[in-house]
Amino acid sequence: MMHNTDGQSEPVNLVSPAQQSYLDQFREQVSATGGTIEFVARSPEAVRDAVLARASSKRPILIAEPRYLSPDYFRPLRSEEGVLTHPHADDYRSAPVGVTEAFAAVARTGSVCVDIGADIAGYVSLLPRLHIVVVDAERLVFRPSDLFRLEQFARPTFHRDFVFISGPSATADMGPLVRGVHGPHELHIVVLC
Template sequence: MTDTNPVLAAIARTRRGTAEARAAAAAHRIAQPPQATRLRAVAEELAKGRSLADVFAEIAERAGATVHRAASPEAAAETLRAIWRDKALSGPIVRADDPLCAACDDLAEAHTGAARGDEPVGISRAAAGIAETGSLVLVAAAETPTTANFLPETHVVVLAEADVVAAFEDFWPTLRARNVLPRTVNLITGPSRTGDIELTLQIGVHGPRSLHIVVYGDGR
């Protein structure tokens, strides 16, 4: 590629060593990145006896999400219905193709697949939660389409406590282990926001105006 590509050739002329040596250096660096600097604040909270899910919940709320805790998958389904009632939500719903996300199916019209744009509510399933930033990890798949994360005004996301990890680096191995990298991985931290008019914080520009996270345990 270097031979025929004028941009790469222009770069190569200024670099030290041979092209082969640079390729080897880059390959080595990619395969073995240096030890990351992790945030000590997370480790300190864990040392106090708090769980990853506790830390995740606190930091996600700081970013404007509302976190609901449930002891078991069954309780999570009940929590979804309670959110529906308390927030007086109405359908249609675009939801993940996942039994837990079907909890409100008898309350409104619900469908799986891509969002059309006319659904006020999206119910999604997170692949992971990242405690250091309170971020949800939503991975594109047939069951969990990306459009459902952005088009509805209210986004409700179900997350298992067991899927909460401490830092970004703890999720990457899961991603690397896949045979096929998904087209899109969304790390979502709170609702949509802007400061573009007079640097005044406003919630709900193009994406969801509210983000509810239901973090559930295994019931033991």
């Protein structure tokens, strides 16, 4: 998958029309949940650039090591200034940005599935105000139930602990809808394609 020449992160060559329609639906749903989304090439540098651009000047950036994506994708990022892979309690308290992978994405609901048993993803996807998720377009399914139908799902070790994340944390308990409660205030999804 390539970038457009004009720099827009739009997918340009696609595997199949069905996948295109899933991707379109995914993009729409992510916006509906209050998240943001961009499509980048499957390259470690592209992941680094996307994360740094979204994080802007906010530091430190916490990173949870990927289990499903190749660790190479996060390698250039790890050597950047202000990027932490082994945070302490105080880093968790204050870090404004967390980066994790997702092992799947769901078109109909605009969700990403984060394995919170993998490394420190449970904290990194939860405590910082901005959560950036990297997911491969090939891991896009239509509905949540499609994941449960996978053969491997019967195995108890397969995604022992995971969460469907659909937008930033939100509440309607204080009157109007407010985004940003106990979890991230912003969710940014970087789709590799």
